[in-house]
Amino acid sequence: MPLTSNNPHDPVDIAVIGAGIIGVACALRLARQGRRVVVIDHQDPGQGASFGNAGHLATEQVFPIADLSILKRLPAMLMDPMGPLRLDWKYMPRAMPWFMRLLLNLRPAPFQRTVAGIRALNESSLGAWQRLLQAIARADLLKEDGSLLVFERPESRQAIDGLQARMRQQDVPVDLWQASEVREVAPQLSEHLQGGLFFPRTGHFLDPYRVVCELVKAARASGVQFIKQQVVDGRVQQDGVSLLTHQGSLTARQVLIACGAHSARLTNALTGKKVPLDTERGYHLMLPHEHERLPFAVTSLERKFIMTPMADGLRLAGTVEFAGLDSPPSMERAWQLHRLSKGLFKHDLNAEAATPWMGxxxxxxxxxxIIDKVCDGKVLLAFGHQHLGLTQAAVTAEIIGRMVSPVGATTVHALPAVEAYRLGRF
Incomplete structure (x- = not known):
């Protein structure tokens, strides 16, 4: 069956594969640039990683998830199922080629390219989100009130000072707070905290899933169609791209692959390129009875997790697990987040009716x-944002919009150059 827009005589311009925050933001952007857009996903919009992320607009996180110390931590990653960075030993044979590439990218020159690439996107992310939310009249969903990284041990002060220096070298706005300043702003935190780093140009979303829903609502109003099907294959043709789902054949002039951790297979089918895409399995624990504990997102340096205040309670999130797409979730890792919170507050958090999640x-x-346009412009790519998908979604949508409509200014705002994000680097 041919893929068509609301008017059966008008072929669809762009089929977006993936209804997460990036796919939906891109679809809205493209529709408002006059394109006929359809979004295809096997789940309802926002039901993947976009549903349960930490909700933190993490513009300060300009460094990769790992450094060379990962070699020393490898035994603990394999042996400690509750550790902040875990590699499932059963998944190790499949993960090792990816980890070898990661280690090669930690050499000085590629590491600096990575930092520059992350920083370029993050520096544009807050402004892009402000524009996007204002355009749908929902600026209230984002609280631009900063975030705080706290530390508990006096011996951690050296690490805090080092991190502050590295942040300033990358032009990341950061302030060192003494313990008294932390207590003044967040009085429910433990008096044992030594201080922290405050990042004023960050923020948090009151409900990440609601953000997706509001973007979907705006996209539908702009003519975007949403189809609940699973794309299983595809091929580039002379006049566009043909996609195969379990329900039939779909066609469009262009395709945007934005289905997150599930993007590698379709990218290979359409472009012939095998991308080394893996998944960081992330967990959260939502505490519905905690509404007044924190004024903004707070991360623990030593315990390595984040706590974000949201409309429906307090979300504890963090940890990274490498176990692939097929292994069942280890929900004990989500409950471990509550145990990690003990001692960070004057009174322990209430975990009654808490709900765990993995994405x-x-x-x-x-x-x-990867943010790119390949196959003579017929295939667009926007995936692989690791734990910064929410942060970088709005600016990614603006970049994709510029790729689709390069003639005539689609935005008056400066955007990052795309060379660092090309598919061809692999």
Whole structure:
């Protein structure tokens, strides 16, 4: 069956594969540029990683998830199922080629390219989100009130000072807070905290899933269609792209692959390129009875997890698990987040009626996404944003919009150059 827009005589311009935050943001952008757009996903919009992310607009996180110390941590990653960075030993044979690429990208020159690439996207992310939310009249969903990284041990002060220096070298706005300043702003935190780093140009979303829903609502109003089907194959043709689903054959002039951790197979089918895409499995624990504990997102340096205040309670999130797409979730890792919170507050958090969750963060070994236009412009790519998908979604949509409509300014705002995010780097 041919894929058509609301008017059966008008062929669809762009089929977006993936109804997460990046796919939906891109679809809305393209529709408002006059394109006829359809979004295809086997799930309802926002039901993947976009549903359960930490909700933190993490513009300060300009460094890769790992450094060379990962070699020393490898035994603990394999042996400790509750550790902040875990590699399932059963998945190790499949993961090792990816980890070898990661290690190669930690050499000085590629590491600096990675940092520059992440920083370029992050520096544009807050402004892009402001524009996007204002365009759908939902600026209230984002609280631009900063975030805080706290530390508990006096001996951690050296690490805090080092991180502050590295952040300033990358022009990341950061302030060192003493313990008294932390207590003044977040009085429910433990008095044992030594201080922290405050990042003023960050923020948090009150409900990440609601953000997706509001973008879907705006996209539908702009003519975007949403189809609940699973794309199983595809091929590039002379006049466009043909996609195969379990329900039949779909065609469009262009395709945007934005299905996160599930993007590698379709990318290979359409472009012939095998991308080294893996998944950082992330967990959260939602505490519905905690509404007044924190004024903004707070991360623990030593415990390596984040706590974000949201409309429906307090979300504890973090940890990275490498176990692939097929292994069942280890929900004990989500409950471990509550145990990690003990001692960070004057009174322990209430975990009554708490709900655990796990999702797949798409990750490439150089910690940069793929944002590109290939196959004579018929195939667009926007995936691999690792744990920064929410942060970088709005600016990615603007970049994709520029790729589709390069003639005539689609935005008056400066956007990052795309060379660092090309498919051809693999």
């Amino acid at each position: 797949f963060r798409p990750s490439l070994p150089d910690s940069l996404p």
